[in-house]
Amino acid sequence: MNAQSLRIGIAGLNGRVGRLLAEEVPAGDAILAGGTTRDGQKVAGIECPVYADIAELARHCDVVIDFTHADTVVPHATALTETGTAWVLGTTGLSPAQQQAVDAAAQKIAVVQAANFSPGVTLVTRLARQMAAVLPGSEYDAEILEMHHRQKVDAPSGTALAMGRAVAAGRGVRLEDHIESGRDGHTGPRADGAIGFAALRGGQIVGEHSVIFTSGHEQISLTHRSFDRRVYATGAVRAARWLSGRAPGLYDMEDVLGLDRPA
Known part of the structure; x- marks a missing residue:
């Protein structure tokens, strides 16, 4: 056609x-x-x-x-x-x-x-999967941080969850078995292999997402920001x-x- x-x-x-x-x-x-x-x-x-x-x-x-x-x-x-x-x-x-x-x-x-x-988000998500495949969960903690406008009704965002699934896929696990979201109070230490999420809301932010891998010796961040x-x-x-x-x-x-x- x-x-x-x-x-x-x-x-x-x-x-x-x-x-x-x-x-x-x-x-x-x-x-x-x-x-x-x-x-x-x-x-x-x-x-x-x-x-x-x-x-x-x-x-x-x-x-x-x-x-x-x-x-x-x-x-x-x-x-x-x-x-x-x-x-x-x-x-x-x-x-x-x-x-x-x-x-x-x-x-x-x-x-x-x-x-x-967004093509950029697609590429960041793919990179997150590739990085998770070579950065073991026993050594590198994975956290996903997102921020959106104050009117957004769901959290974590669908994009954040997609990035989390990419990390899980790279590690050969199911996100549902390793997700940590909405931490509050005395939660105890972070679980090994957890994939953590933090959601921020405010103003009219179109969308910001970061996938962060942190070990005892280094940190690697992938960040995407949508302006429009x-x-x-x-x-x-x-x-x-x-x-x-x-x-x-x-x-x-x-x-x-x-x-x-x-x-």
Whole structure:
């Protein structure tokens, strides 16, 4: 499919990222085919069809970009599967059942799922996995520090958790078995092999993430700072264009960037 004929829809057109996506889709030589809002009403300054129903949007699109809410994931998975519409999913905080719905959809449609669509975050996360593979947990403590705007409702952030999973993958363990989050009071000494998280909130910080490895002799930090949410929008549009014509499957931003899969 020619990039200029690719029809992209936006779930949550009136959201913070949705509004940026409405600008970035035509800037990426694709067609803004429409969007959804909760009430189906037009969004000031955005000229495209608006629907209250995700299924109706999907019928008019080749790809839907979705930065909405975890509660919408299951109905969105159902609707997009029924219409055969590809899905770029940036919603985080999914429950196991919601993730299962995404996995099931990916057996029938092409899905790019990522906690963060920034190329820089993708590379930092990959580096964290590579470093964890050679810095043993018995010698190097791993901590993940993140800060976001005061309106953010989940902690740790989806990006922080993705970085934690990368560290766990590098060590060959499950994050759920080693996570330490929200320390408070007399917690006792840090457990060997723990993957720790600290979440800060304040002001209008778009997003800051650091993965820190500390031994008794040295410290290594990987840090990424987002200055503008537009980086997520441009990354998501890049993912949508990459998805065009792909076979069903569950992909991520490493696939979009053309990075080799780790052995």
